[in-house]
Amino acid sequence: MRVSIFGLGYVGAVSAACLAERGHMVIGVDPNVDKVELINSGRAPVVEAELADLTRRAVAEKRLQATTDPVSAVLDSEVTFVCVPTPSQTNGNLDFRYLERVCTEIGAALREKRAFHVVIVRSTILPGTIRGLVIPTLERASGGRVGEDFGVCNNPEFLRESTAVADFRNPPKTVIGASDSRSGDIVQSLYEGFPGAVIRCPIEVGEMVKYADNSWHATKVTFANEIGKICKSIGVDSHVVMDIFCKDSKLNLSSYYLKPGFAFGGSCLPKDLRAITYHARSHDVSTPLLSSLMFSNGEQIEQGIAMVLASRRKKVGVLGFSFKAGTDDLRESPLVEVIERLIGKGFDLRLYDRNVNLAKLTGANREYIMKSIPHIERLMVASVEQVLEHADVIVIGNRGEEFTGLADKLRPDQLVIDFVRIRQIEERHANYAGICW
Numbered sequence: 113m114r115v116s117i118f119g120l121g122y123v124g125a126v127s128a129a130c131l132a133e134r135g136h137m138v139i140g141v142d143p144n145v146d147k148v149e150l151i152n153s154g155r156a157p158v159v160e161a162e163l164a165d166l167t168r169r170a171v172a173e174k175r176l177q178a179t180t181d182p183v184s185a186v187l188d189s190e191v192t193f194v195c196v197p198t199p200s201q202t203n204g205n206l207d208f209r210y211l212e213r214v215c216t217e218i219g220a221a222l223r224e225k226r227a228f229h230v231v232i233v234r235s236t237i238l239p240g241t242i243r244g245l246v247i248p249t250l251e252r253a254s255g256g257r258v259g260e261d262f263g264v265c266n267n268p269e270f271l272r273e274s275t276a277v278a279d280f281r282n283p284p285k286t287v288i289g290a291s292d293s294r295s296g297d298i299v300q301s302l303y304e305g306f307p308g309a310v311i312r313c314p315i316e317v318g319e320m321v322k323y324a325d326n327s328w329h330a331t332k333v334t335f336a337n338e339i340g341k342i343c344k345s346i347g348v349d350s351h352v353v354m355d356i357f358c359k360d361s362k363l364n365l366s367s368y369y370l371k372p373g374f375a376f377g378g379s380c381l382p383k384d385l386r387a388i389t390y391h392a393r394s395h396d397v398s399t400p401l402l403s404s405l406m407f408s409n410g411e412q413i414e415q416g417i418a419m420v421l422a423s424r425r426k427k428v429g430v431l432g433f434s435f436k437a438g439t440d441d442l443r444e445s446p447l448v449e450v451i452e453r454l455i456g457k458g459f460d461l462r463l464y465d466r467n468v469n470l471a472k473l474t475g476a477n478r479e480y481i482m483k484s485i486p487h488i489e490r491l492m493v494a495s496v497e498q499v500l501e502h503a504d505v506i507v508i509g510n511r512g513e514e515f516t517g518l519a520d521k522l523r524p525d526q527l528v529i530d531f532v533r534i535r536q537i538e539e540r541h542a543n544y545a546g547i548c549w
């Protein structure tokens with residue numbers, strides 16, 4: 113394919129050389145004359161392992177060249193990658209100056225082009241940028257329409273500097289968000305033969321994935337450093353601790369605990385977080401990340417309560433209120449906190465949780481239920497149906513098996529506030545609100 117690449121920095125220069133290596137005809141575009149001359153003389157414009165060799169070979173074999181002229185590059189290519197900077201403004205927002213300018217330039221070139229063209233944004237951009245800025249700017253500058261005269265895709269870059277070429281050849285995943293399926297297919301064909309999953313998704317999902325990734329990577333580094341500081345303060349080898357930590361691919365390095373939902377709770381996580389952050393404080397170790405977790409968790413509980421308050425209805429039913437399905441343990445259940453706050457605000461509640469009922473009947477957790485939360489015990493009913501008969505608002509607090517078939521039993525006017533995302537209800541009940549989806 114004939115490919116133009118706007119922006120010959122780390123992302124653009126690596127993409128250009130690697131796509132040329134795979135047989136595509138690549139034209140790089142950059143207003144920086146030095147970078148253009150470097151490429152045209154077969155030299156890499158940035159320092160990256162393997163890039164110098166790849167660039168030299170691609171230029172010698174006439175599969176890679178560079179120019180400062182955006183129009184000729186667009187006219188001589190079928191697809192255009194956008195790899196311009198999206199730096200921070202002082203307030204943290206992205207500076208869209210380069211992106212807007214490059215879209216204006218590409219749009220102006222598209223005005224002169226008859227054939228369908230795909231613009232692929234590889235720069236990191238906040239969700240909503242393609243629909244809010246890229247497409248309108250291209251349409252304005254080109255006089256054409258997205259999906260008809262040109263397509264726009266989001267194809268975020270996951271390379272790491274210093275191993276960028278290796279990462280390009282062996283990506284963890286290839287994510288493609290497209291304005292139309294034809295454009296998505298064209299971009300996908302560019303990556304034929306690459307390892308790793310190719311994932312097609314809505315444009316905004318692709319934009320957001322990059323931020324989820326980088327926020328997670330930053331969280332990992334900060335987490336490891338805070339654990340390291342605590343370890344050092346007490347003479348424990350942090351690398352030995354984290355080596356063992358990393359061996360656990362069931363709970364630690366896995367997808368477990370990584371789906372948005374309700375607050376954590378139970379008899380361990382809150383208690384142990386409090387203990388380790390107290391321990392850090394008492395050793396004069398600052399752990400802002402770990403210390404923020406209980407606060408953030410509390411905000412999730414507040415969010416759940418706010419959703420019920422916003423419904424302006426007083427008859428509320430809670431289905432599932434142990435901190436997760438399959439346990440009768442109510443210690444530090446965040447659902448119990450929600451229930452207590454709603455009782456305090458005068459809501460008329462009915463509660464059902466199969467395991468808690470069972471514990472009450474068999475005596476397993478009976479003493480805790482009767483003594484520690486008698487005000488909650490009084491509101492417990494024996495079946496889902498009794499909750500449904502009473503409530504105008506139904507809060508689903510955990511993944512109790514019996515809740516999946518609920519969609520058929522609900523009245524249309526009943527509002528479901530879902531803390532765990534039960535798809536059958538989300539898909540079939542119109543009056544539905546998820547806590548963070």
Ligand SMILES: NC(=O)c1ccc[n+]([C@@H]2O[C@H](COP(=O)([O-])OP(=O)(O)OC[C@H]3O[C@@H](n4cnc5c(N)ncnc54)[C@H](O)[C@@H]3O)[C@@H](O)[C@H]2O)c1
Binds near residue numbers: 141210214217235237
């Ligand atoms: N560097 C990374 O490791 C990395 C990884 C993934 C994603 N990203 C994202 O990719 C984007 C580019 O990052 P980078 O590190 O390659 O940037 P960079 O600053 O190294 O290079 C950007 C290039 O774009 C050029 N440019 C500016 N305006 C232009 C225009 N109108 N037309 C053509 N070229 C223009 C600049 O002259 C520069 O050479 C950013 O959004 C960044 O967040 C970077």
